[in-house]
Amino acid sequence: MRPREFDHDEVLRIAFDQFWRKGVRGASLSDIARASGVQRGSLYNAFGSKEALFLQAYERYAGDYLLALQKTLATGSLRKRLTSFFDLTITNFRSGSPPRGCPTTRGLMELGAVEGEGLDEDAREAFANLISRIAALVQDALEAGAARGEFSGDPAAAALHIITVTRGLAVLERAFDEEPQLRKIAAHTIDLVLGKGGR
Amino acid sequence: MRPREFDHDEVLRIAFDQFWRKGVRGASLSDIARASGVQRGSLYNAFGSKEALFLQAYERYAGDYLLALQKTLATGSLRKRLTSFFDLTITNFRSGSPPRGCPTTRGLMELGAVEGEGLDEDAREAFANLISRIAALVQDALEAGAARGEFSGDPAAAALHIITVTRGLAVLERAFDEEPQLRKIAAHTIDLVLGKGGR
DNA sequence: GTGTTTTCTAGACATCGTGTCAAAAACCAG
DNA sequence: CTGGTTTTTGACACGATGTCTAGAAAACAC
Numbered sequence: 016m017r018p019r020e021f022d023h024d025e026v027l028r029i030a031f032d033q034f035w036r037k038g039v040r041g042a043s044l045s046d047i048a049r050a051s052g053v054q055r056g057s058l059y060n061a062f063g064s065k066e067a068l069f070l071q072a073y074e075r076y077a078g079d080y081l082l083a084l085q086k087t088l089a090t091g092s093l094r095k096r097l098t099s100f101f102d103l104t105i106t107n108f109r110s111g112s113p114p115r116g117c118p119t120t121r122g123l124m125e126l127g128a129v130e131g132e133g134l135d136e137d138a139r140e141a142f143a144n145l146i147s148r149i150a151a152l153v154q155d156a157l158e159a160g161a162a163r164g165e166f167s168g169d170p171a172a173a174a175l176h177i178i179t180v181t182r183g184l185a186v187l188e189r190a191f192d193e194e195p196q197l198r199k200i201a202a203h204t205i206d207l208v209l210g211k212g213g214r
Numbered sequence: 215m216r217p218r219e220f221d222h223d224e225v226l227r228i229a230f231d232q233f234w235r236k237g238v239r240g241a242s243l244s245d246i247a248r249a250s251g252v253q254r255g256s257l258y259n260a261f262g263s264k265e266a267l268f269l270q271a272y273e274r275y276a277g278d279y280l281l282a283l284q285k286t287l288a289t290g291s292l293r294k295r296l297t298s299f300f301d302l303t304i305t306n307f308r309s310g311s312p313p314r315g316c317p318t319t320r321g322l323m324e325l326g327a328v329e330g331e332g333l334d335e336d337a338r339e340a341f342a343n344l345i346s347r348i349a350a351l352v353q354d355a356l357e358a359g360a361a362r363g364e365f366s367g368d369p370a371a372a373a374l375h376i377i378t379v380t381r382g383l384a385v386l387e388r389a390f391d392e393e394p395q396l397r398k399i400a401a402h403t404i405d406l407v408l409g410k411g412g413r
Numbered sequence: 414g415t416g417t418t419t420t421c422t423a424g425a426c427a428t429c430g431t432g433t434c435a436a437a438a439a440c441c442a443g
Numbered sequence: 444c445t446g447g448t449t450t451t452t453g454a455c456a457c458g459a460t461g462t463c464t465a466g467a468a469a470a471c472a473c
């Protein structure tokens with residue numbers, strides 16, 4: 016068996032970068048082949064199809080992202096944790112120039128556009144998975160924080176609310192491209208959930 | 215001058231339906247030509263380009279949507295108004311089978327995928343415009359409601375928060391496809407903004 | 414070494430997408 | 444009826460996806 020000549024992980028990173036810059040549909044396999052130095056045929060051979068390549072690249076990204084998030088959410092007061100959560104989120108989808116937006120949100124809205132079918136199960140699950148795990152991390156933070164100071168009595172609902180706001184921010188960011196505005200909404204949300212003076 | 219053989223508005227409606235079903239990139243001009251009975255060439259002649267056609271179709275839709283929303287937000291207690299606002303929003307982007315999602319959100323995340331440029335000014339403005347006007351209507355409702363019962367002291371911020379949540383719901387809907395969940399988040403948001411027992 | 418197996422390269426191909434253009438057709442003004 | 448103008452129509456160029464083929468190249472078993 017001849018071994019791969021390219022670094023599987025490296026190609027996934029490069030492919031994801033292309034998808035992120037140009038959108039799933041906007042990035043062509045020729046673009047990715049050019050950017051990675053791997054022939055188009057080899058990409059099909061190794062990953063199966065464009066959508067499969069995207070999903071694998073996305074899952075690699077999701078793993079990285081969750082790790083970073085976990086670190087961010089690990090310490091400090093509840094308010095501090097939520098603040099850095101919003102910070103990380105906003106910084107992430109405003110990275111690049113022009114800002115590349117939130118990959119999860121973009122992927123979700125872009126995929127599954129074939130007449131009659133929604134997005135296929137694998138794709139939907141990949142996106143839903145990352146969102147759920149982020150929500151779980153936030154919920155953990157809320158519970159850890161609630162140990163010293165209650166805030167609402169329903170951490171699951173609160174976490175879901177916060178996640179919903181971050182997805183909304185990802186959308187507003189593309190419409191208005193005004194970072195201070197986004198941070199204001201984030202701060203407002205934290206106040207709303209914790210109470211204006213809360214911890 | 216030879217007159218048009220097709221109904222301009224009708225074609226915009228049909229085109230928008232295609233874009234909504236399949237996404238801006240997913241709907242081809244051939245699809246739209248087939249669905250409307252107008253030749254591809256004529257579409258280019260009348261609307262300029264695919265993106266221009268989408269924007270015109272989108273703006274027609276936005277006008278309709280704002281009218282419906284205005285009616286919905288006109289009467290009842292503040293809580294009732296917000297409830298029907300969320301109802302209308304969720305119903306709208308869960309219409310169709312499978313649900314077609316929120317056209318604004320989908321368009322925003324899908325467009326502007328060319329390397330180096332974000333979405334172009336016209337498009338961004340069209341989306342931002344509808345969102346802003348919806349936010350303004352919600353703010354009006356909040357102020358009208360606040361006349362008999364305060365709720366937060368910053369109606370603009372509250373309206374923006376609510377809009378952010380609706381955009382977030384549009385994203386979550388595609389990831390989870392569970393309407394009851396969405397309605398719970400909506401209800402939670404109203405409680406958060408108005409206070410649990412508020413009007 | 415010799416073969417086997419797997420991968421990479423390089424290209425052709427069918428099909429579908431966008432966008433442009435020139436010629437034909439339909440209307441209207443005079 | 445005639446000329447002018449706009450729409451319609453069909454052909455074209457070009458690039459994307461996805462499949463497939465044939466051969467060269469690299470590791471491994473024996």
